[in-house]
Amino acid sequence: MSVTEGKELRIIGFLCNWCSYAGADTAGVGRFAQPTDLRIVRLPCTGRINPLFIVRAFMNGADGVLVSGCHPRDCHYSEGNFYARRRLETLKALLPVIGVDPGRFEYTWVSASEGQRWRSVVASFTEQVHALGSMPRFMSGTSLDLCLRPAVQPRVF
Amino acid sequence: MNIGVFVCHCGSNIAGTVDTEAVAKAALEYREVVFATDAMYACSEPGQAGIVEAIGTYALDGVVVASCTPRMHEATFRRTLERAGLNRYMFEMANIREHVSWVGKDKAANTRKAAELVHMAVEKLRRNERLQAGEFDIAKRVMVIGGGVAGIQAALDCADGGLEVVLVEREPSIGGKMSKLDKTFPTVDCSSCILGPKMVDVAQHPNITLYALSEVDSVDGFVGNFNVTVRRKAAYVDWDACTGCGECAAKCPSKKTPDRFNEFIGLTTAINIPFPQAIPKKASINANACIKLTKGKCGACAKVCPTGAIRFDQKDELVTEKVGAIIAATGYDLFDFTKYGEYGGGRYPDVITAMQYERLLSASGPTEGHIRRPSDGAEPRDIVFIQCVGSRDKSIGRPYCTGFCCMYTAKQTILTKDHMPDSQSYVFYMDIRSPGKNYDEFTRRAMEEYGAKYIRGRVSAIQPKNGRYLVKGADTLLGRQVEIEADLVVLAVGAEAARGAGELAEKLRISYDPYGFFLEGHPKLKPVETNTAGVYLAGSCQGPKDIPSSVAQGGAAAAKALSLLSKDKLASDPQVSGVKLARCIGCGKCESVCPFGAIEMIEFRGMPKASIIETVCQGCGVCTAACPQGAAQLRHFTDNQILAEVNALCL
Numbered sequence: 191m192s193v194t195e196g197k198e199l200r201i202i203g204f205l206c207n208w209c210s211y212a213g214a215d216t217a218g219v220g221r222f223a224q225p226t227d228l229r230i231v232r233l234p235c236t237g238r239i240n241p242l243f244i245v246r247a248f249m250n251g252a253d254g255v256l257v258s259g260c261h262p263r264d265c266h267y268s269e270g271n272f273y274a275r276r277r278l279e280t281l282k283a284l285l286p287v288i289g290v291d292p293g294r295f296e297y298t299w300v301s302a303s304e305g306q307r308w309r310s311v312v313a314s315f316t317e318q319v320h321a322l323g324s325m326p327r328f329m330s331g332t333s334l335d336l337c338l339r340p341a342v343q344p345r346v347f
Numbered sequence: 348m349n350i351g352v353f354v355c356h357c358g359s360n361i362a363g364t365v366d367t368e369a370v371a372k373a374a375l376e377y378r379e380v381v382f383a384t385d386a387m388y389a390c391s392e393p394g395q396a397g398i399v400e401a402i403g404t405y406a407l408d409g410v411v412v413a414s415c416t417p418r419m420h421e422a423t424f425r426r427t428l429e430r431a432g433l434n435r436y437m438f439e440m441a442n443i444r445e446h447v448s449w450v451g452k453d454k455a456a457n458t459r460k461a462a463e464l465v466h467m468a469v470e471k472l473r474r475n476e477r478l479q480a481g482e483f484d485i486a487k488r489v490m491v492i493g494g495g496v497a498g499i500q501a502a503l504d505c506a507d508g509g510l511e512v513v514l515v516e517r518e519p520s521i522g523g524k525m526s527k528l529d530k531t532f533p534t535v536d537c538s539s540c541i542l543g544p545k546m547v548d549v550a551q552h553p554n555i556t557l558y559a560l561s562e563v564d565s566v567d568g569f570v571g572n573f574n575v576t577v578r579r580k581a582a583y584v585d586w587d588a589c590t591g592c593g594e595c596a597a598k599c600p601s602k603k604t605p606d607r608f609n610e611f612i613g614l615t616t617a618i619n620i621p622f623p624q625a626i627p628k629k630a631s632i633n634a635n636a637c638i639k640l641t642k643g644k645c646g647a648c649a650k651v652c653p654t655g656a657i658r659f660d661q662k663d664e665l666v667t668e669k670v671g672a673i674i675a676a677t678g679y680d681l682f683d684f685t686k687y688g689e690y691g692g693g694r695y696p697d698v699i700t701a702m703q704y705e706r707l708l709s710a711s712g713p714t715e716g717h718i719r720r721p722s723d724g725a726e727p728r729d730i731v732f733i734q735c736v737g738s739r740d741k742s743i744g745r746p747y748c749t750g751f752c753c754m755y756t757a758k759q760t761i762l763t764k765d766h767m768p769d770s771q772s773y774v775f776y777m778d779i780r781s782p783g784k785n786y787d788e789f790t791r792r793a794m795e796e797y798g799a800k801y802i803r804g805r806v807s808a809i810q811p812k813n814g815r816y817l818v819k820g821a822d823t824l825l826g827r828q829v830e831i832e833a834d835l836v837v838l839a840v841g842a843e844a845a846r847g848a849g850e851l852a853e854k855l856r857i858s859y860d861p862y863g864f865f866l867e868g869h870p871k872l873k874p875v876e877t878n879t880a881g882v883y884l885a886g887s888c889q890g891p892k893d894i895p896s897s898v899a900q901g902g903a904a905a906a907k908a909l910s911l912l913s914k915d916k917l918a919s920d921p922q923v924s925g926v927k928l929a930r931c932i933g934c935g936k937c938e939s940v941c942p943f944g945a946i947e948m949i950e951f952r953g954m955p956k957a958s959i960i961e962t963v964c965q966g967c968g969v970c971t972a973a974c975p976q977g978a979a980q981l982r983h984f985t986d987n988q989i990l991a992e993v994n995a996l997c998l
């Protein structure tokens with residue numbers, strides 16, 4: 191775990207409840223040691239992810255964002271991860287445009303039984319983000335920030 | 348809102364690598380948290396009593412428990428809240444065990460991470476609503492997929508418990524692997540004598556509808572209300588008319604048809620009843636072998652059939668069944684040993700699988716129970732058994748132990764000696780795995796009473812030699828090479844996931860492990876449940892199992908289905924989507940992405956609007972992400988809530 195010996199970075203994971211969250215649980219039950227940077231947000235399905243959540247995370251200073259769901263064709267809701275894949279592919283292409291190194295974002299599929307795989311996903315993504323270092327705070331107040339911020343503001347009812 | 352936070356030690360599971368007291372202290376700084384404490388075991392009786400008491404004392408209206416995964420105890424703590432008079436949805440969990448204490452080594456980093464996870468949970472909880480569960484009607488019927496011994500047991504138990512059962516089996520008869528076995532360990536009683544009566548019970552039970560030669564085509568719906576479309580494959584015989592007399596097979600001229608039931612040793616006819624005890628006892632035609640169906644002439648069977656049941660123009664038929672629960676019992680398949688070059692890769696006729704050997708041993712098999720070499724029909728004298736073929740071998744992607752081949756090999760050496768007292772059995776093994784009641788005693792008997800010679804080691808090559816086979820291997824106990832001349836080699840092939848298991852899992856929306864075995868809800872506490880409510884597992888489809896365990900699991904799955912369907916209505920999960928009509932512009936995007944058809948377009952004051960059918964919505968949130976207006980919001984996973992969690996981490 192050499193990468194975490196220095197400073198921790200801010201890495202956010204959006205995980206679906208049925209496969210990857212359970213896979214992360216399986217990794218825990220197996221005591222598969224991992225770097226400690228990642229914080230997991232539990233969602234029902236990767237199809238719930240609005241790509242703007244990820245943009246928002248970066249704008250607020252996240253250094254890396256990891257999305258993980260069920261393997262294609264194994265979605266608990268049949269097709270949620272197909273929607274996710276399309277949305278996240280688009281996001282990936284757009285990240286450089288808004289000044290985020292695409293290496294800070296990754297999406298992958300980990301099933302409930304793949305505790306080992308989850309460990310290696312976390313370890314390699316954490317390492318990848320550490321190689322990029324912390325996210326430069328250049329966005330705040332820029333014109334890009336000003337035009338994106340309203341789009342990712344929560345809507346208040 | 349008054350929020351209370353409870354940080355669990357879980358003995359030393361959490362407290363060992365997380366400073367739980369510090370986490371509780373940190374929690375007091377979070378907005379609206381009025382009370383925070385740490386507890387030895389939050390889920391225990393005193394732990395829960397502490398939560399109930401604090402709810403009263405501090406007038407809490409929301410609770411965060413930081414402990415194990417919510418997949419384990421969310422329901423437990425929701426009930427605790429209810430007992431204290433709170434709405435069960437005013438609750439959130441922070442997973443500081445599986446995601447923190449068990450995977451991180453650094454206590455300071457773990458403690459910080461745990462505190463932040465609690466912060467996220469608090470921020471989410473602040474935006475929770477008091478939700479009320481609705482109710483919906485259910486179908487009191489169950490479908491069992493797979494008619495091996497596990498599926499048979501599940502079907503009979505459900506039917507005896509008063510449920511209507513639809514049993515779907517893809518082969519022409521139920522019975523599964525057990526119907527091919529001669530005798531069974533550890534008692535060496537006859538397999539068809541103990542399975543046969545159960546199969547007859549299935550045929551005669553008024554509550555069971557059996558679809559043999561059928562497969563699941565598609566599955567819609569959800570717990571309580573699944574709609575399963577079953578493809579009934581053409582048998583080219585009208586089964587309502589067929590009496591199972593067997594005249595057709597006696598007259599069929601296509602006598603060189605490969606015999607699937609007999610594991611392809613021996614031949615059968617194009618029209619046949621697979622074995623004498625088959626259920627249903629109905630003939631079916633193998634379309635690839637039938638002269639009429641391939642070349643257009645013949646029709647001998649149609650001429651002799653006393654009831655005129657032959658239908659050469661029969662087509663597959665689709666039937667839809669509405670059921671409240673589904674039990675998957677699709678069993679396993681056998682490893683294809685031809686991948687191993689050292690065992691001849693399938694080129695040697697007298698190197699056979701253990702299942703083929705069972706058919707040779709069986710009195711109803713192709714040799715009527717006389718052990719004969721497939722090559723020349725001679726009775727073998729020296730027989731070599733090789734264990735772990737396709738098990739415990741990482742190099743071929745099968746690292747797991749099948750678990751029952753040590754036992755069936757011992758059984759086969761015993762039966763061999765019974766059949767041929769002058770024979771000698773040799774067994775190459777890696778370890779003997781025989782835990783279970785009377786199991787180890789059984790393998791000892793094979794060695795001590797029946798004289799089977801056990802050699803610990805692997806076989807490196809099998810070479811033909813003067814009409815026999817030279818089996819070369821290592822004896823790792825004596826530390827030397829051994830060579831044995833054998834007349835017959837029997838491979839204890841391991842179990843792998845049933846053909847098509849992955850596709851079926853995808854239709855059922857259940858998970859499977861990297862080897863294709865279906866994944867249970869929890870490895871210890873939910874061994875027959877799956878992650879999909881209303882879908883249960885029985886037998887070897889969940890992992891290789893012997894007959895006693897398969898039967899036990901079949902009964903357990905039936906008990907789960909019975910208890911689920913004992914109610915007249917089920918409570919619906921209120922964590923579903925809702926549409927704010929004022930924001931909805933009626934674009935219909937949500938309707939087009941919903942995987943469940945849970946959204947209908949309605950007219951409201953002359954404008955098109957989306958409306959959620961709450962009992963159909965499964966709460967995936969695909970609509971929420973698709974709605975350009977933020978009008979569709981998945982309750983408890985709203986944009987506000989997820990962004991609040993993100994903000995808790997970043998700002």
Ligand SMILES: Cc1cc2nc3c(=O)[nH]c(=O)nc-3n(C[C@H](O)[C@H](O)[C@H](O)COP(=O)(O)OP(=O)(O)OC[C@H]3O[C@@H](n4cnc5c(N)ncnc54)[C@H](O)[C@@H]3O)c2cc1C
Nearest residue numbers: 493495496497517523524531532677678679886887893894
């Ligand atoms: C050589 C050998 C000897 C053995 N001897 C013994 C013994 O002596 N004692 C003992 O306890 N155990 C023994 N076993 C193990 C035994 O075979 C299993 O424990 C038992 O068969 C498991 O039953 P099951 O119902 O789970 O699976 P199976 O017997 O595999 O039954 C599954 C059924 O589901 C059907 N099916 C599969 N997929 C589908 C689908 N998609 N749709 C519809 N139907 C489907 C199959 O056609 C089959 O009928 C032996 C195994 C082998 C290989």
Ligand code: SF4
Nearest residue numbers: 735738749750752753
């Ligand atoms: S049960 Fe025995 S033969 Fe079968 S895989 Fe396990 S150790 Fe090998």
